[in-house]
Amino acid sequence: xxxxxxxxxxxxxxxxxxxEVLAGLRADDGGLTTADAVTRLAEVGxxxxxxxxRDPLWKxxxxxxxxxxxxxxxxxxxxxxxxxxxxxxxxxxxxxxxNAAIGFVQEGRAESALDGIRKMLSVHAExxxxxxxxxxxxxxxxxxxxxRVRSGDRVPADVRLLEAVNLRVEESALTGESVAASKRVDxxxxxxxxxxxxxxxxxxxxxxxxxxxxVVTATGERTEIGRIQTMxxxxxxxxxxxxxQLDRFGKLLAGLILAMAVVMVVIGRVVHDFSVPxxxxxxxxxxxxxxxxxxxxxxxxxxxxxxxxMARRRAITRKLPAVETLGSVxxxxxxxxxxxxxxxxxxxLVRTADRAYDVAGAGYAPHGEVTxxxxxxxxxxGGPAARHADLASDQDLGGVVAAMMLCNDARxxxxxxxxxxxxxxxxxxxxxxxEGALRSLGMKAGFDTAGWRRLAVVPFESETKxxxxxxxxxxxxxxxxxxxxxDRVLDRCATQTAADGSAQPxxxxxxxxxxxxxxxxxLRVLAAARARRVxxxxxxxxxxxDQGLELCGLVGIVDPPRPEAIDAIAQCRAAGVRVTMITGxxxxxxxxxxxxxxxxxxPAGDGEAAPVLTGAELEAMSxxxxxxxxxxxxxxxxxxxxxxxxxxxxxxxHGEVVAMTGDGVNDAPALxxxxxxxxMGIKGTEATKEAAEVVLADDNFATIERAVEEGRRIYDNIRxxxxxxxxxxxxxxxxxxxxxxFGLTLPLAPVQVLWINMITAVTLSLGLAYEKAEPDVMARxxxxxxxxxxDAVFVRRILIVSLLIGGATLLVFYAExxxxxxxxxxxTAAVTMLALGQLAYLFNCRFLDRxxxxxxxxxxxxxxxxxxxxxxxxxxxxxYAPFMHSWFDxxxxxxxxxxxxxxxxxVVFLLVEVVKAVGRARSxxxxxxxxxx
Numbered sequence: 001x002x003x004x005x006x007x008x009x010x011x012x013x014x015x016x017x018x019x020e021v022l023a024g025l026r027a028d029d030g031g032l033t034t035a036d037a038v039t040r041l042a043e044v045g046x047x048x049x050x051x052x053x054r055d056p057l058w059k060x061x062x063x064x065x066x067x068x069x070x071x072x073x074x075x076x077x078x079x080x081x082x083x084x085x086x087x088x089x090x091x092x093x094x095x096x097x098x099n100a101a102i103g104f105v106q107e108g109r110a111e112s113a114l115d116g117i118r119k120m121l122s123v124h125a126e127x128x129x130x131x132x133x134x135x136x137x138x139x140x141x142x143x144x145x146x147x148r149v150r151s152g153d154r155v156p157a158d159v160r161l162l163e164a165v166n167l168r169v170e171e172s173a174l175t176g177e178s179v180a181a182s183k184r185v186d187x188x189x190x191x192x193x194x195x196x197x198x199x200x201x202x203x204x205x206x207x208x209x210x211x212x213x214x215v216v217t218a219t220g221e222r223t224e225i226g227r228i229q230t231m232x233x234x235x236x237x238x239x240x241x242x243x244x245q246l247d248r249f250g251k252l253l254a255g256l257i258l259a260m261a262v263v264m265v266v267i268g269r270v271v272h273d274f275s276v277p278x279x280x281x282x283x284x285x286x287x288x289x290x291x292x293x294x295x296x297x298x299x300x301x302x303x304x305x306x307x308x309x310m311a312r313r314r315a316i317t318r319k320l321p322a323v324e325t326l327g328s329v330x331x332x333x334x335x336x337x338x339x340x341x342x343x344x345x346x347x348x349l350v351r352t353a354d355r356a357y358d359v360a361g362a363g364y365a366p367h368g369e370v371t372x373x374x375x376x377x378x379x380x381x382g383g384p385a386a387r388h389a390d391l392a393s394d395q396d397l398g399g400v401v402a403a404m405m406l407c408n409d410a411r412x413x414x415x416x417x418x419x420x421x422x423x424x425x426x427x428x429x430x431x432x433x434x435e436g437a438l439r440s441l442g443m444k445a446g447f448d449t450a451g452w453r454r455l456a457v458v459p460f461e462s463e464t465k466x467x468x469x470x471x472x473x474x475x476x477x478x479x480x481x482x483x484x485x486x487d488r489v490l491d492r493c494a495t496q497t498a499a500d501g502s503a504q505p506x507x508x509x510x511x512x513x514x515x516x517x518x519x520x521x522x523l524r525v526l527a528a529a530r531a532r533r534v535x536x537x538x539x540x541x542x543x544x545x546d547q548g549l550e551l552c553g554l555v556g557i558v559d560p561p562r563p564e565a566i567d568a569i570a571q572c573r574a575a576g577v578r579v580t581m582i583t584g585x586x587x588x589x590x591x592x593x594x595x596x597x598x599x600x601x602x603p604a605g606d607g608e609a610a611p612v613l614t615g616a617e618l619e620a621m622s623x624x625x626x627x628x629x630x631x632x633x634x635x636x637x638x639x640x641x642x643x644x645x646x647x648x649x650x651x652x653x654h655g656e657v658v659a660m661t662g663d664g665v666n667d668a669p670a671l672x673x674x675x676x677x678x679x680m681g682i683k684g685t686e687a688t689k690e691a692a693e694v695v696l697a698d699d700n701f702a703t704i705e706r707a708v709e710e711g712r713r714i715y716d717n718i719r720x721x722x723x724x725x726x727x728x729x730x731x732x733x734x735x736x737x738x739x740x741x742f743g744l745t746l747p748l749a750p751v752q753v754l755w756i757n758m759i760t761a762v763t764l765s766l767g768l769a770y771e772k773a774e775p776d777v778m779a780r781x782x783x784x785x786x787x788x789x790x791d792a793v794f795v796r797r798i799l800i801v802s803l804l805i806g807g808a809t810l811l812v813f814y815a816e817x818x819x820x821x822x823x824x825x826x827x828t829a830a831v832t833m834l835a836l837g838q839l840a841y842l843f844n845c846r847f848l849d850r851x852x853x854x855x856x857x858x859x860x861x862x863x864x865x866x867x868x869x870x871x872x873x874x875x876x877x878x879x880y881a882p883f884m885h886s887w888f889d890x891x892x893x894x895x896x897x898x899x900x901x902x903x904x905x906x907v908v909f910l911l912v913e914v915v916k917a918v919g920r921a922r923s924x925x926x927x928x929x930x931x932x933x
């Protein structure tokens with residue numbers, strides 16, 4: 001069995017002759033015996049992918065406690081338990097547990113891309129065992145098995161072909177190519193990429209046409225699809241920009257809190273001779289006051305609300321942080337096939353000897369006009385001189401359309417995804433994509449196949465690259481129709497069809513120039529030819545079409561761009577987000593599509609190298625060389641899964657926040673590597689959807705642009721919420737700090753601090769999560785992911801607001817104490833001042849920079865008003881409910897005390913507006929710009 005292992009490990013079975021591969025596997029084309037297959041199965045294991053390793057439940061729960069701010073709360077709870085303050089202990093611990101529970105529930109299921117890939121594998125396989133063909137479970141296929149595949153089969157393992165008859169395989173999920181790959185037995189170059197290994201069939205791909213026999217060279221995780229699984233499992237998950245910022249912020253804040261607590265303890269003990277229990281209680285109160293324990297819940301809730309909003313906009317978010325990450329994206333790396341394009345081949349133009357015709361419409365739906373015009377392939381009306389083409393008068397067009405319709409095995413039928421048989425989404429293809437495009441062309445031109453009868457056929461083969469049919473017309477005339485690769489068809493032609501349908505001598509130089517010109521635009525070129533046959537002919541052989549044909553014309557076919565994707569790319573670029581295309585297609589096709597979509601700016605032939613890199617060129621580059629050019633390249637062609645990961649990693653090395661879109665298995669590793677992976681929901685494979693953080697329910701690239709806008713709105717709202725929440729903690733900690741430093745009575749108990757923190761976090765700050773997007777949200781450049789969530793201006797504002805609200809709270813408490821109020825009543829008045837002061841400050845935060853002294857602050861977000869009413873109601877419960885008096889040491893206060901706190905809250909609002917106005921004036925002076933709207 002050592003030889004079996006050696007061949008499994010061999011990287012290039014496609015480059016060796018079939019008999020050599022068989023010999024290395026200790027097999028022959030007669031297949032294995034059952035006993036040998038059982039032995040090999042025990043040696044190499046079943047032909048399936050291993051299940052993913054998942055963290056145990058306890059670990060997935062505990063990870064949500066892994067936050068430095070939560071650590072401080074847990075330490076505070078332990079200290080309270082030591083002191084016997086069980087009510088405070090319970091409340092503090094409950095806050096930490098609730099935050100962790102929210103994070104655990106909202107995160108949802110973990111990555112399961114490997115499950116999605118396993119679903120792609122074949123269930124059964126037809127193998128030759130003991131000299132006879134038998135159907136076995138795909139799990140039981142082993143290296144050395146001889147397997148047979150036919151049209152419609154899913155390939156059960158990686159297979160080296162031994163025989164192939166008209167074999168074409170749909171590999172777009174693996175290679176990204178939109179056209180089915182032709183397969184043959186001949187060995188290929190050892191350095192050939194996956195898409196060029198024509199002698200191999202790959203596990204999980206679908207046979208589109210023909211049949212083949214081959215020997216299994218690799219099973220399970222050793223297959224190409226298994227190698228992709230390994231890459232997915234090895235890709236390290238990246239922290240989002242917001243996660244990094246909050247982590248840095250939490251560590252900085254924790255260090256500051258601990259330092260201030262130490263200073264406070266030293267001064268309280270040395271200067272004011274506080275007792276140890278009093279100092280511990282004051283320190284805990286300070287820590288609890290300073291820690292924004294509502295921040296994790298606030299961020300989670302804001303992201304969760306963003307998930308719901310994005311779902312309404314057809315973007316399903318599987319992982320919460322991806323919502324915010326989308327808002328910071330600087331580069332979108334997009335797959336071409338099925339993402340930027342429709343993955344539906346479409347005829348764009350017809351070229352005859354004397355005329356050029358444009359074909360409108362996209363996809364397989366037979367809707368669109370064929371017009372005589374510029375022939376530029378724009379798919380439009382063909383310019384001012386365009387007129388509708390008519391088969392009766394445009395006989396040269398009729399010759400091309402007849403050949404393409406009759407020499408064709410595909411069907412385009414009503415009942416696609418729209419299932420209405422009428423619009424562009426309501427037609428489906430039965431057969432080859434290229435033939436489907438030609439069938440749709442004939443239907444658009446109005447060609448009727450009724451009355452035509454096929455008498456004989458020479459099927460398409462990869463060696464000849466053409467197909468020929470012998471057809472009987474409704475009037476009884478016999479014609480041979482040929483379609484295929486233009487060079488092969490040209491070699492067999494002696495004449496060409498004129499505009500009036502007559503034959504004239506072939507101008508080969510003209511046609512070769514046309515083939516180059518159409519191909520240079522990224523279109524796939526097919527040629528159509530015909531010849532008359534004498535009555536009574538009933539057979540057709542390859543020799544019958546070797547010469548003497550009449551060339552009817554050329555058809556240019558393309559996988560057309562999605563119109564909405566073109567607009568979305570323009571909008572992304574206006575927002576400073578760069579779009580890069582990564583595809584398995586050839587460079588010429590990729591650049592042409594990129595230019596049409598606005599990804600590539602430079603026109604062809606300007607003397608500069610096109611901004612494209614092929615997989616082979618990328619393979620020859622070192623990591624440093626790739627990083628040096630990666631931001632200058634707009635298109636990558638003929639890429640493999642490894643290439644895509646390298647490209648994404650190279651961009652990330654420059655600090656880029658990368659979104660990767662795709663729909664095939666070959667995209668899954670790169671989606672995992674990217675900061676945010678975006679999968680197509682309709683045409684995407686299960687593996688891709690499971691690897692992605694965001695799934696587009698409508699497969700619409702334009703949805704990505706809307707998701708980016710939503711991500712920026714969410715980030716703005718998180719900033720507003722943090723800007724609102726932190727002065728709460730600043731004011732509370734300032735109150736306790738001042739009291740200890742000056743040896744005064746504590747205005748707030750630790751449990752009262754937790755109360756005010758939680759009610760403001762779950763009411764007022766939640767209202768800011770519903771704020772609409774700022775008008776200029778998509779006119780700004782992407783934010784720097786390395787920048788802090790709070791800039792210097794906002795830090796100054798937080799400090800000033802902390803002083804204002806904290807000062808007002810101290811004023812209320814000590815004024816009440818000076819008038820003889822009991823400590824519980826004075827503390828309750830202080831807590832009410834904190835609550836109302838933050839309610840006033842909430843309206844300052846609705847606009848980050850704009851003035852809030854406008855009627856706009858009173859409308860546009862009814863949740864703010866609901867939150868305000870909820871806060872006042874909860875505070876009334878705190879003030880007047882007897883059970884709250886027991887839990888939180890609160891007491892009733894009078895109407896006059898309420899009036900004082902309301903008046904001070906209004907003063908806080910007006911003073912903050914003054915601070916904002918001063919900040920705007922400074923910004924205008926620095927920028928030298930006029931006043932902001």
